[in-house]
Amino acid sequence: MKIAVCVKQVPDTWAEKKLRVDTSTLDRESADGVLNELDEYAVEQALQLVEAQGGEVVIVTMGPERASETLRKAISMGADAGIHIVDENLAGSDAVATSAVLAKVLTGRDFDLILFGSESTDARMSVIPAMVAERLDLAQVTFAQKMEVAGTTLTAERVTDYGFDTLTASLPAVVSVVEKINEPRYPSFKGIMAAKKKPVEIFSVTDLGLENALVGAGAAWSVVADFADRPPKAAGVVVTDDGAGGTAIADYLTTAKFI
Amino acid sequence: MADVLVLAEHHESEIRKVTFELITAARGLGSPVVLWLGPGLGDTESAALASFGATKILLAESADVVDHPVAPGAEIVASLIASVQPAAVLVASSADGKEIAARAAIKSGCGIITDAVEIATDATATQSVFGGSTIVHSKVTHGTPIITIRPNSIAASESAATAVTEKISMVISDSAKRVSVTTRSVVEKGARPELAEADVVVSGGRGVGGAEGFEVIEALADSMSAAVGASRAATDAGWYPHQFQVGQTGKTVSPALYIANGISGAIQHRAGMQTSKVVIVVNKDPEAPIFELADYGVVGDLFTVVPQLTEEITKRK
Numbered sequence: 379m380k381i382a383v384c385v386k387q388v389p390d391t392w393a394e395k396k397l398r399v400d401t402s403t404l405d406r407e408s409a410d411g412v413l414n415e416l417d418e419y420a421v422e423q424a425l426q427l428v429e430a431q432g433g434e435v436v437i438v439t440m441g442p443e444r445a446s447e448t449l450r451k452a453i454s455m456g457a458d459a460g461i462h463i464v465d466e467n468l469a470g471s472d473a474v475a476t477s478a479v480l481a482k483v484l485t486g487r488d489f490d491l492i493l494f495g496s497e498s499t500d501a502r503m504s505v506i507p508a509m510v511a512e513r514l515d516l517a518q519v520t521f522a523q524k525m526e527v528a529g530t531t532l533t534a535e536r537v538t539d540y541g542f543d544t545l546t547a548s549l550p551a552v553v554s555v556v557e558k559i560n561e562p563r564y565p566s567f568k569g570i571m572a573a574k575k576k577p578v579e580i581f582s583v584t585d586l587g588l589e590n591a592l593v594g595a596g597a598a599w600s601v602v603a604d605f606a607d608r609p610p611k612a613a614g615v616v617v618t619d620d621g622a623g624g625t626a627i628a629d630y631l632t633t634a635k636f637i
Numbered sequence: 638m639a640d641v642l643v644l645a646e647h648h649e650s651e652i653r654k655v656t657f658e659l660i661t662a663a664r665g666l667g668s669p670v671v672l673w674l675g676p677g678l679g680d681t682e683s684a685a686l687a688s689f690g691a692t693k694i695l696l697a698e699s700a701d702v703v704d705h706p707v708a709p710g711a712e713i714v715a716s717l718i719a720s721v722q723p724a725a726v727l728v729a730s731s732a733d734g735k736e737i738a739a740r741a742a743i744k745s746g747c748g749i750i751t752d753a754v755e756i757a758t759d760a761t762a763t764q765s766v767f768g769g770s771t772i773v774h775s776k777v778t779h780g781t782p783i784i785t786i787r788p789n790s791i792a793a794s795e796s797a798a799t800a801v802t803e804k805i806s807m808v809i810s811d812s813a814k815r816v817s818v819t820t821r822s823v824v825e826k827g828a829r830p831e832l833a834e835a836d837v838v839v840s841g842g843r844g845v846g847g848a849e850g851f852e853v854i855e856a857l858a859d860s861m862s863a864a865v866g867a868s869r870a871a872t873d874a875g876w877y878p879h880q881f882q883v884g885q886t887g888k889t890v891s892p893a894l895y896i897a898n899g900i901s902g903a904i905q906h907r908a909g910m911q912t913s914k915v916v917i918v919v920n921k922d923p924e925a926p927i928f929e930l931a932d933y934g935v936v937g938d939l940f941t942v943v944p945q946l947t948e949e950i951t952k953r954k
């Protein structure tokens with residue numbers, strides 16, 4: 379089985395995130411870049427499938443030069459190879475352009491499965507897997523909390539607002555996983571050393587046969603008009619329970635007309 | 638006035654509140670045309686949609702939209718973008734909603750904005766990003782704006798209209814039927830309101846200590862007709878079902894009132910509740926970061942504070 383896992387470098391979840399005044403895009407310089415933690419579950423899932431059934435795991439990322447660290451980090455969990463699309467023309471690309479680039483690089487490589495995390499912790503749109511499935515005309519099985527592959531049949535549980543749906547599809551398929559699906563491993567020392575020698579293919583936008591004019595901020599199909607920090611919330615009142623803490627909250631709620 | 642296409646969010650015949658919020662938002666942009674996918678639309682439902690301003694209901698009853706997730710819906714939305722030429726397409730920020738919007742955007746060559754909390758009459762969308770710390774105004778510049786709206790962000794208001802229902806029979810392509818639903822598991826939510834759309838949410842975390850501890854949380858919730866939420870620590874431990882997890886990888890809620898009990902306020906939890914209008918905190922650790930969000934907080938043991946609060950509320954009602 380040949381599996382691609384698409385990963386993204388994001389600012390550390392714990393870091394304060396800001397937009398840049400000049401470009402209205404996420405300020406990626408100010409925070410440490412880390413592997414989107416939800417993508418770790420996708421890498422883990424791919425590794426488990428290949429460990430059980432044989433095959434190959436290729437990590438794919440689109441991002442600036444320094445996203446190569448994220449790519450190596452994902453490979454060090456145990457993957458076999460990497461693909462990095464790196465090009466300054468990509469800066470400011472929206473989801474539509476990002477999905478076009480990913481779809482292009484994934485085309486013609488005979489992947490049985492293309493895995494994603496359920497969302498990135500910075501943009502939080504959750505639309506790239508669906509867009510890639512649309513572009514590649516593949517089965518889309520997203521928000522999987524459980525998945526099994528038997529031969530060319532994929533069975534998965536898709537988390538819904540009401541519970542979950544059990545889905546079946548034939549491979550190849552695009553799958554996104556939620557964090558309930560597994561417990562990602564930590565890269566071992568051996569894995570970290572081995573990752574340094576794993577092959578990584580590097581592509582620019584034109585290498586892929588795409589036009590630069592189709593990507594980047596200038597090509598985005600939606601634009602940020604303006605942005606501002608939310609006015610800071612007035613500090614609230616915090617009291618220590620003296621035996622009447624519950625009554626104190628009830629008083630607050632009565633004043634605020636909730637009761 | 639231009640038509641504005643609204644994708645109804647419903648579970649069989651149960652219309653989700655966000656649908657009325659979408660129709661209300663659509664009225665600001667033109668005349669709301671509601672697309673209903675699958676079964677469940679009867680006279681009562683049509684009347685409810687019309688009472689919020691739907692001028693037309695497009696009914697796509699085909700079993701394909703039920704038997705196959707996302708892709709058939711996207712195909713129908715894309716074809717309506719071409720035939721109706723709406724000024725905008727408004728969809729709920731649910732898992733299905735966002736993905737239908739995403740695929741329709743690619744099919745139709747339209748820009749997409751997700752998780753809007755407000756829409757201006759020129760279709761400029763307001764988004765609240767980075768856990769609510771930044772307010773962004775964005776606009777689609779290519780094709781028909783496709784905008785997904787977060788439940789509970791826009792107040793639904795009635796505005797009676799007469800809605801005609803038109804059945805649309807569209808042949809769904811084979812490629813949109815690559816994935817099939819074999820079974821549907823619906824977790825009983827009981828009598829409480831739906832988490833994502835509740836006006837009041839009462840949540841419990843690791844501090845609740847166990848499944849039995851949630852009885853205290855549920856009692857408070859029921860005294861206020863609230864929904865119950867939980868932190869990941871509580872759902873992972875199996876104390877409360879996963880469907881009720883609030884946060885980055887759970888539900889995003891923005892109720893008028895959020896009461897966090899025994900929850901420390903990890904960034905992933907805040908990501909799902911930070912836009913709540915009023916936040917009440919009960920936690921025995923005065924240093925817990927959740928207090929930073931509190932409009933009113935009590936440092937204390939939830940097992941004494943919460944039952945007392947429940948009793949007071951019941952008394953005062």
Ligand SMILES: Cc1cc2nc3c(=O)[nH]c(=O)nc-3n(C[C@H](O)[C@H](O)[C@H](O)COP(=O)(O)OP(=O)(O)OC[C@H]3O[C@@H](n4cnc5c(N)ncnc54)[C@H](O)[C@@H]3O)c2cc1C
Binds near residue numbers: 869921
């Ligand atoms: C990829 C990823 C995704 C995640 N997604 C989510 C998500 O969607 N939602 C989410 O919630 N978390 C999520 N998390 C987990 C998150 O990081 C925290 O671990 C989690 O929110 C902690 O839950 P908690 O606040 O209930 O527990 P803790 O952090 O352990 O806090 C318990 C709190 O209870 C208080 N307490 C204890 N006993 C009492 C008592 N008797 N009375 C009053 N207070 C008491 C303590 O003082 C403490 O502050 C995610 C993490 C990762 C890595």
